[in-house]
Amino acid sequence: MAKVNKPKDIGRLIQQKRKKKKLSQTDLAEMCGVGRRFISELEGGKKETYDLGLTLRVLNRMGFELQIGDRESEV
Helix, strand or coil, rough: CCCCCHHHHHHCCCCCCCHCCCCCCCHHHHCCCHHHHHHHHHHHHHHCCHHHHHHHHHHHHHHCCCCCCCCCCCC
């Protein structure tokens, strides 16, 4: 499981898995029903691009599962 603290972390995970599956950004965009530019900006961690619904769609299509839990206090 990967720890995600910022948009770029999600983008990096998507990019690594896309390349492992030998998919182009265009291939992934078509699979997810989004534009290639969205995939490019998502992988680059561009905050202005973030649409949670579309991001979750891409994560799901790439085989990721999102889990959210309470962060323990660092006191």
